[in-house]
Amino acid sequence: MGKAYVVDTTRSLYSLLKPVAVNDVSLSDEFWSPRIKTTIEVTLPKLYELLEQNDRINRFRWASGKIPRRPERSLYPFDDSDLYKWIEACAYALSYAKENAKIRELVNDVVPEIIAAQEDDGYLFTEYHGKKYLRWTDLTFAHELYCAGHLIQAAIALRRATGDERLFNAARRFADLIVDTFNPESLKGVSGHPEIEMALIELYRETRDKKYLETASFFLEERGKNLLKPRKKELLMLYNLLGGAEYFIDHKPIRKLSEMTGHAVRSLYLNCGITDLYLETGDKSLYDIMERLWDNMVHKKMYVTGGVGARYISESFGDDYELPNERSYAETCAAIANVMWNWRMLLATGDARFADIMELALYNAVLAGISLDGRKYFYTNPLADSGKSRRQEWFPVACCPTNIVRILTSVQGYFYSISEDGIWIHLYASGRAELNYKGKIINIVQETDYPWDGRINIKVEPVNHSEEFSVYLRIPGWSDIASIYLGDKRIEAKPGTYVEIRKTWEAGDMIRMILQMPIKLITSHPHVTNNFAKVALKRGPIVYCLEQVDNPGAHVWNILLDSEDELSAQVEQLPVLGEIVVINGNGLVLDGERWKDSLYLPLEKTRSKKLKRIRIKAIPYYAWANRSPGAMTVWIPVRDYPFLTD
């Protein structure tokens, strides 16, 4: 069995941290493990059925001549990518869930279906199958390079996880055709939806053939030259309707970018490609651009959940501080892409800022994208809802379901890294990892109830006698007080950094970390005007929300938080949600009856002498919309807002 790396920067010169394979980490916790199990046992087989029902496999069968009629059920040219992403997710799963014969069989059977659809010269894109004259004619909308990218990623993942080279060979042939097609001397072009760039760089990592890196670089550097502007009138209308060059992040060369704009997933996938290029080339100017964009996103354009892409229109980033709640777009794929990008930034730097955002997005924005039973998905993720939004089993544009399974089956790969001088621990959950530090095996065993409890015990066990190296422990930025002990020795720990513990480690060594997890009332910058006089409840990495089903005393949009002192975090066993930490407290109820059917009323008609008091209960945001439909809100108005009580 190989090493199932998601991003393999083992030999990347500018990757400070080197990854640990998904199958080198085994979780036994109560948070992630059940979700991974559900993903493998329920979600992946169900998605296969849906891929089959929705002609995602029939497209290949038709292209290979196995079925006579071209499937017409789907409208979109990017359907191939759904199957590729599903295979990638399965590959990670197969690297450690070896007993799962079902998934192995499904993958084994479907891979030949794809390969059979490949054309003689390596081209593999069912939308244009048999229409050679259409190839590369619509890089703006056709998504052929995007699909190629997902094919390459899936193929690499499958090769790494299982050693199966069939899909890899097919993908590489297609990649070779792309490399031969796009270059400064012949065809210039960029992909309407970034993805090919990071895929080609991963292929370079896998093969060490520089041509893939060069073509990726070419695709990146050609952006901003208006190559995506369509000539055909209908397509130009669509292009303009979506927001023109900015939608595609083609409005400027990548080196001139200064703000996160345009389609959120495109923008973040592009950043993954740029960061990958930096990891290989060390081009500092590229890294500086990434820092600039990160600052803009994290400090001006990111939801408190780690979700990004505020606007429905063009699924795009909004202006600074434009973060509507009921109409947050916050696409699940964008949250996933946020994790992907921050992971690459973390590999480049070892800077805890990136791990903080990655953790935030994982526990909140990403996980909200899938139901607890693993069967339904949110495409958009509102931060307040009237009760109309419910997860769906499938979408006409089905990107999110097959994307979230990629991250759910590979989440183990985000827990650890290796650097020149030691081992890095980014995420916390009970489990065991077998890490290879300079050829020596080091076992790490975590025991914790994280994210519900901040006490974490970490055993560091070199397999062969003692080894000197550093252990870098992430102290989350959300913690105010972190206590770390090595035996009886207390170690200084600054939140938002990695604490380095260097010693000669021996079997039996244990680090005890205690992260205080008080309930935090989070406020937003005043220019997020819709959050004025409101707070979000957060505890540890978990963002909470009020959901109607837990708060029968009042419409949750009418609830004010009374006094912060009365909030308490309690472990509760809730139907469907299981044993989790909820936040209980006291609320006041706005007298919505005064408005009745009025939308606007003079202030004097809305005064209340006495507001009704109720108990309130907040649950983790990721868990909302798994029970009876009802209103929800992350941001809760407060009675005593500090501005108002000077």
Next chain:
Amino acid sequence: MGKAYVVDTTRSLYSLLKPVAVNDVSLSDEFWSPRIKTTIEVTLPKLYELLEQNDRINRFRWASGKIPRRPERSLYPFDDSDLYKWIEACAYALSYAKENAKIRELVNDVVPEIIAAQEDDGYLFTEYHGKKYLRWTDLTFAHELYCAGHLIQAAIALRRATGDERLFNAARRFADLIVDTFNPESLKGVSGHPEIEMALIELYRETRDKKYLETASFFLEERGKNLLKPRKKELLMLYNLLGGAEYFIDHKPIRKLSEMTGHAVRSLYLNCGITDLYLETGDKSLYDIMERLWDNMVHKKMYVTGGVGARYISESFGDDYELPNERSYAETCAAIANVMWNWRMLLATGDARFADIMELALYNAVLAGISLDGRKYFYTNPLADSGKSRRQEWFPVACCPTNIVRILTSVQGYFYSISEDGIWIHLYASGRAELNYKGKIINIVQETDYPWDGRINIKVEPVNHSEEFSVYLRIPGWSDIASIYLGDKRIEAKPGTYVEIRKTWEAGDMIRMILQMPIKLITSHPHVTNNFAKVALKRGPIVYCLEQVDNPGAHVWNILLDSEDELSAQVEQLPVLGEIVVINGNGLVLDGERWKDSLYLPLEKTRSKKLKRIRIKAIPYYAWANRSPGAMTVWIPVRDYPFLTD
């Protein structure tokens, strides 16, 4: 000279009120008169230049063979309508500004350019000129019926205002072709953008030829049968992207509509057509639907300015209570359409509710759409802005500029109506009207500084000795206290109704009305969550905003209203804005510095001991963005929110 009616329900059986022609009312006030003058002297000639520069006239010249090359500058098939709407606006102006030779010449010269482009069978749509095979093939997007509607409206207005029949005859020939084309036995279809329906009904009113009414009815009743769903794949993608049938208000038959949804202008133009059909047929079920939709819009989906259409995506109505401020779409055309629809509802019923909304939209949402100098336009109208939004001289989709001039040159036509038993006064401004009540001329003279001052003197003067009839005075819904005197006699007046004063009127009779105009702090329903703990300032019909240029002491998004008691309305002479009533008061400044570059902070880090006090000044919303660019907000956070001080 004829009677320049905008909507001529003189002979409509179910129109309780009959209209008064634009040219029967002459304004001499300081509010509307200067704007009408600017519209005629500056805006209309400038728009002609822009129409010329943007090939709106060249399209017709090319179609008639006068120029050889088809203009390619514009992308859109609805360009013809811009010229038609400009002609309609000019027609109203020509009905009373007879000395304006410039406009007369421009219209006289351009009408033959249009007529020359008409095809032999009456077809007149430059987009498909010479491509007979394309006619009626894309009712979803091509806008040929929409353009036909605007041609018909312009032609009727020109005929009514000037007696010029040339365009009318051309329009009628096209209408005849449409009537012959669409009917239950041959082609079934509806217009992707409603407009043809109200135009055909107006043509029926003008000609009394029932076939136009029947075809309008046919277009209305055919909706909701999925006739707009395109077959071509590219168009189907666009259709889905826009929101499918709901965008076109084709998701249900009109008799099943219960909520305002879809593209706001389409939705409101459709309602104009439906209300017009009711005005002619008296079909009560149609009227009931209109009431239902009106309730939904006014009580769930309308901005405090009278603007509508909250969503950027598809320029559409949002969910109930979905009324974002920075990202309010509130298209200028939708505000105009709101006036048009409420006017028709008012004609049907004489119910003051409709006049209230019409007035609100006119003074606020509509007027904000054009700069005070008459040269620039807002397409979307934010209720809060960072300073980035500025009015533009023109737009690729140029619907708003030529729409707002239609209403600005015809606003006089919305002041009065006539019913069986008397005269109705809807709007207030100094001026003089010559009304024809049952064949007798009644002069009405208003003297007032409305909307800045609520004192209104109204002289009612029958030209020939005395006449007995009623005068219905609108008591605006925004007023709490209205005092009305006839001589020394005080008359009871209930806000939000028409007060009937019936007597035998004689020269010298004068009604004195005093509407108290205190400053109102308006709150919104708690489910407009972005307005929590905020108020909008309103005085009389005018909605106010804080603009940066008047409030140099702090970013206006950081300003809290201190105490409501200290607010005062004062007449001030401001550069560019002229002599207006502003609202001065005291504010507190949120300490935005505490956040610095942070987007989120724990509550305890944001407490302020002492907030800076400043003087604040609010100006009418319609006047914003006419001076130096800067932030603006209509909704202002308050220190003492009643919910918070129980």
